[in-house]
Amino acid sequence: MKKELTDRQKSIYEFIENFVQIHGYPPTLREIGKEFEIASTFGVKRHIDALVKKGYLIVEGSASRAISLVDPAEKAEEENLNVYSIPLVGRVAAGFPILAEQNIEGKLAIDHNLFSVKPDAFALKVRGDSMINAGIVEGDVVIVSPQTNARNGEIIVAMLADEATLKRFIVKGGDYYLMPENDNYPLISVKNREDFTIIGVVKGVYRFYN
């Protein structure tokens, strides 16, 4: 739980929350001051500072109206659902960053109590049957935590020769391999390959039946 707020601070926090809801942008110090009959902007500022220190607000720089609520994620928490909305990547077009707009197909709510991922995770539709022995089949959706390194044995999403691929990452004797979980596909050595990059580690799998 967050630190305790004084009554005054709580009132001010609620006002800001409300103001953003109504207007679509945060109030200025003077607008807050007017509401609470605080003549000096400094009086207001110290409340804002306190709210920032206690973790309720974020103020970016000293720009105008640059107050933002920490809240929205937390709202869901109070309702007991720890949910991120992550992008669902359909196909991966070579040459584009994986999260480029061209690639995004939709959104997906995931419960990060279960999938231990950060909000920068994304979901990826699986094509092909190279991971069938690991129980990942065509049409499945994998939850990927973006990172450029991986541990031995983890299932990863990697770029190999301008194509996104899903394989198990194997470290053996100082060499790196991509191992398909399918007896029909060969082990691939990626040692010294310039066109190989790790994009992320698979943290979970979804499948839908319709």
Next chain:
Amino acid sequence: MKKELTDRQKSIYEFIENFVQIHGYPPTLREIGKEFEIASTFGVKRHIDALVKKGYLIVEGSASRAISLVDPAEKAEEENLNVYSIPLVGRVAAGFPILAEQNIEGKLAIDHNLFSVKPDAFALKVRGDSMINAGIVEGDVVIVSPQTNARNGEIIVAMLADEATLKRFIVKGGDYYLMPENDNYPLISVKNREDFTIIGVVKGVYRFYN
């Protein structure tokens, strides 16, 4: 539908939308200008004016950052995560109703935009390897829509001799069978078995890697 936007206007609208999403407050004219390499604030302002005239934005007075999107509610709905919280059933104790408190192990948030299930769905941890050919392995979690009937070919959760089991439901020549997706297990005829009940149909599968 709203009036048509030019490409440029659309880009700028999307940028504002995105900015608000990320920061919690709208951008200034100069921030927009920097993004699109428009040196003069006036150039930006006219785009904003156009967007206001066409009904996409509201600008209140001439205050700083007083831009707000017209349709936050609409957008919120689109982006809204339609999430149910459903119970996660660990083991199924024979003799108890499946949703008895003894069986519940936790909660799970599911996006019912993707899993087309009602709020009465529940999740079940998979034991054993009887569905391995269908890509469902030990430890997976299946999303089950409770119902007492099933169509040919659907994967179902059923009670058979006081044990919960996960099998494919097959209708063939007026008879009913439970088919394990594992070559090592036999097809089971459930025709005329009094100790057989369909509990629900599997609508999805989750898997977590840790």
Next chain:
DNA sequence: ATTAGAGGTGAACAAACGAGCACTATATAT
């Protein structure tokens, strides 16, 4: 009696901001 914390005043200031103007460029349609 004194210290510490929360809350507030009033003024002064620099930076950031929106508004406005005259002018240019480039299409497209008349």
Next chain:
DNA sequence: ATATATAGTGCTCGTTTGTTCACCTCTAAT
């Protein structure tokens, strides 16, 4: 040829905004 709409530049202007200063008040704990 000539409007018309879109898009942009470079500049000025006045206002808004956040920051900071020294100083005041009240309450609660030491």
